[in-house]
Amino acid sequence: MLPFIGYNANDYIAHWIKIGQTHDPAQLPRIYQVNWFRRDDETGKFLWPGFGENSRVLKWIVGRLEGTAEGKDTVVGIVPADGALDTDGLDVSAEVVEKCLKVDPEDWKKEIPLIEEWFEKLGNVPQEVKEQLDILKANVNA
Numbered sequence: 001m002l003p004f005i006g007y008n009a010n011d012y013i014a015h016w017i018k019i020g021q022t023h024d025p026a027q028l029p030r031i032y033q034v035n036w037f038r039r040d041d042e043t044g045k046f047l048w049p050g051f052g053e054n055s056r057v058l059k060w061i062v063g064r065l066e067g068t069a070e071g072k073d074t075v076v077g078i079v080p081a082d083g084a085l086d087t088d089g090l091d092v093s094a095e096v097v098e099k100c101l102k103v104d105p106e107d108w109k110k111e112i113p114l115i116e117e118w119f120e121k122l123g124n125v126p127q128e129v130k131e132q133l134d135i136l137k138a139n140v141n142a
Contacts, residue, residue: 014126032061033077038100047100049092056086074103075139105140112137 005012020028034057038047048054060080063069070081079101087097115133119125 009122010124010126013129017126017128030061030065040096040099047096049090053090056090060085075105076103076108076136079103108136108140112140 034054036046036048036051036054039045040047057080060069063084064071064078070084071078072081082094082098085097085101112133115136119130119133
């Protein structure tokens with residue numbers, strides 16, 4: 001992504017940290033991460049049925065914002081609780097949904113060196129971001 005960032009990424013990150021520190025937290029945007037490209041270990045096929053169904057995840061996010069959708073805590077954040085993701089009409093088993101939502105600390109341990117490498121490329125990453133990486137490391141016991 002770095003070649004596509006047309007501004008100093010650290011300044012951009014610092015800007016949003018400042019916004020977070022100087023505004024009412026209830027009025028700030030929420031941040032969500034989704035991996036649409038998780039594959040089944042056995043078949044190699046994508047687990048999620050496709051982009052046309054992404055609105056189901058967005059529906060859950062809106063429900064979270066409105067306080068109507070359940071989530072469960074993981075070492076990296078909150079994922080939909082069992083049954084909280086609308087799969088009505090989809091040919092997707094509960095097992096597949098569980099695989100989609102699985103948060104494996106071992107996978108995140110493998111990501112940490114990549115994140116550290118990214119931080120090195122960026123250079124002067126704001127301390128608040130480095131602290132979040134330290135929290136991630138502690139959460140996954142890396």
